[in-house]
Amino acid sequence: MEKTKYKYHLTPYAGRSSRTTCPNCKRQHCFSLYIDSENRPAGPEYGVCDHKKECGYSRYPSGKIDNSAFEPIKIEKVEPVYYTRQDVANYIANKLDNNLCKYLLTYCALDVHRLKNILRDYCVGSIDGGIIFWQIDEQFRIHRGKVMWYNPDGHRTKILSSDGTERGKIKAMWQFLKRDRKFEPEMCYFGQHLITLYPGKSIVLVESEKTAIIGAYFIPKYNWIATLSLNNFNAHRLNFLKEFQKAVIVCPDKDGYYKWAEQTEKIKRLMPELKIRVNDFIENGSGKEDLADLLLKKE
Ligand SMILES: [Zn+2]
Structure with missing residues (x-):
């Protein structure tokens, strides 16, 4: 099957200057524009806002767009x-x-x-x-x-x-x-270096740094790594695991369960070599608590 070629792609991250002001939430340096193969933007309204949760603005250029008037974006590679x-x-x-x-x-x-x-x-x-x-x-x-x-x-x-x-x-x-x-x-990710420090351990992925620390205290046989936010759990961010071939257990917070379960399925398709699964203790377990709360109650 031939891969679909998209005309526009998001501006790669190259420091703060590679992000513009979001047309929706008006925050500065958080909007990635869609650009064509000559780095010409489709227009200031076409792109994706970094604040996925609070803003969520995302618009792909559709239909016929004449963007010849736009200056190509200079993608300055900042070391x-x-x-x-x-x-x-x-x-x-x-x-x-x-x-x-x-x-x-x-x-x-x-x-x-x-x-x-x-x-x-x-x-x-x-x-x-x-x-x-x-x-x-x-x-x-x-x-x-x-x-x-x-x-x-x-x-x-x-x-x-x-x-x-x-x-x-x-x-x-x-x-x-x-x-x-x-x-x-x-x-x-927070704790990403632990896979080099303790290469024998499997990985538990959680959302917050606090949960990672509490998890590492109570269940030290794993490397506890935090994604920092709900939206940071994706295949791109997990690339660092590629050559490590580690088993990954995904432990979402209670309000992120469905999103992370869905995302895990996506990651499985994109990274078939990764042994990744969702721990569904929250879904099946005693209820309405996050992992950190459960662990702290245990002792
Ligand atoms: Zn926004």
Whole structure:
């Protein structure tokens, strides 16, 4: 069967400048335009917004479009600048100095030495009372650092954004370290480096960094890797597993079950060499809880 050739494809990611303003949610640097083989966009309204959950805007050019008036997009290949091991080391000593770790140690009574070992594996640090989740790939390149704040009860700290909605308090390490965001590498999964560190272990994929850490504490025979968001679970992001031939167990949160189950089927078709399956304990299990809640209750 001949593969269908599409006239337009999405602009490949090459730093922030390769993304434009979304025509729907109006956020800047989050919209990938559809371009043709000469890098000419189909129009400012044709593309896909990165904010799949909150915005969801996506429009493929259909019908006859005359885009000859549009200037081709210059796809400038920006060489990514990774964070250094020293950047990570600078914040590791005080890794327990955030509310999430305090909650796990006091309220959930986790063992401090075992927790510390896990935090060391993930290279977790603390800054300004927030926890730093570094994204390190299988070649130990440090892509990004995401800082999240938690309340003493283990839930995310919420802040009011300018449009009046509440969102989780979050910051990126480039803001703290005053780095130019233009050179920041693309995201990767949290815990991706564990497959090199512990090559014998199978993988459990979860959505949040917190679930990965709690999972690693209670069921250490797996490498727990977090996708960071519901929409980041896809074949493109799983490419790093290709040569590792590992078994992957997908553990969605309760509100992401159907989406991830569907996505798993898609990935199976695209990556037949991968042994991937969904753990359906949430679907069949005791009910309305996420994996992290279930694990914390066990002890
Ligand atoms: Zn948008």
